[in-house]
Amino acid sequence: MDDSDSNSAPNTPNSSQHVVVIGTGFFGNSITSYIRRVAPEYTVTQTSRSLTPPPEQCVQGADIVFLAVPSHCYPSVSESINSALQPHTILIDVANRPLRLIPFRFRDQDSSAITLHKLVPQNVHVVKAFNTVSANYLTELNEQDELPGNENLPFAANDQHAIQTMKAFCKDLQFNPLYRGTLEQTAPNMEHAPHRFFPLYKTSFIMAGIIWTWWILYSTLSTYVIHGRRGTPSRPWDKYPLSMFMATTGETSMTLFATVFLAGPVATALKRFGRRFPNYLINWLNRRKQIGLVAFLFASAHGIAGAISSSHIDDGWKGQFYFVLGILSYLMFAVLAVYSSGQSGSKLTWAEFRGVFSWVGTLALMLGVVHQGFWGAILLKHRPNPSYWVANGAIMPISWLGIIFPIFVLVVRGITWLPCFREKNSYKSMPVDTREVEAISV
Known part of the structure; x- marks a missing residue:
């Protein structure tokens, strides 16, 4: 090939494109079948040393x-194919770092993409891509009757021609291409990304852990320490594990749910007065789904513990209402959890989206507050009025203290429903999904 050919730009993917997959493992077989099914206009060849x-x-x-082989095989594979690669060939590295290599052990090591870039000729373009797509996921897509949706597919590349070719190639495969940067900048982080443990839920679990710890300490202090000094604890110690678990998981779920529904009114108020969203509010809005699902996890734990320890069922009509309202609130929150996970929420119309995430969510929070109020009313049979404890230097019981924040959130949401807050305003300063913000705050 002459110099003019070697310096020419590669063509964008079309019917004449030839794709080769080196590797016959699980991922190699899955990506080969997927390309043949989704993009039959490509000529796909699968090969290996055997x-x-x-x-x-x-x-x-x-x-x-595609190099669908372990990264330690790159030197031998590159040595065998380097002389046969034509200029401007796109060489896709799909490898990830071994799970046993924790971050501090490979912080100073090159990523597999950078290593491969050093092994191949300079006129061959190495691209880091498809390492965030699992073989299991591709297999599931191959078994579906309908074509998949546009899932995000991050990639990294150094050459502009490679970037444009990958964008067209990803779109042909029904993926949404996301260019992250050069290999040196982003390849190491991309290779570590599949090993991160629920990165979107990290903040939510930390928040839940702090709130749960607070309620455990507060309930232990009010139930066993203060009342224990005045005579006997309000509950016997032999019932501490289950009763404490039931009470604190319920309070934690209510606090988290209230936190989710407070973000919308805050955003509505700032929008009403023409203020831009601060970074903490943007992160808060973007984490509502994760916080809500963690709250639903605690609500499920509370319900299981309540079903095991069903002593309140014997407290007359108050105990009956306590369980009925708790069940209704849990079922409504289950609806929110279903439509917050997977692609279920994206299939809702605007009216359905608003009804589920605004009206059903608010009603579920209200029923949860009344459910908790009946629990406090049941405890009044065995304890003095809460004002007695406050007046005598003690602290308010958990059943009444935990209800204050959710009631505050409901009041704030009610204020944002007033006509002065429901006026249509410009969304030019709203850096998040308009539909999600309005659905929570209306």
């Missing part, structure tokens, strides 16, 4: 090459 023809023959004239 197949005929070998990789060095298959990559001749290939436009895109």
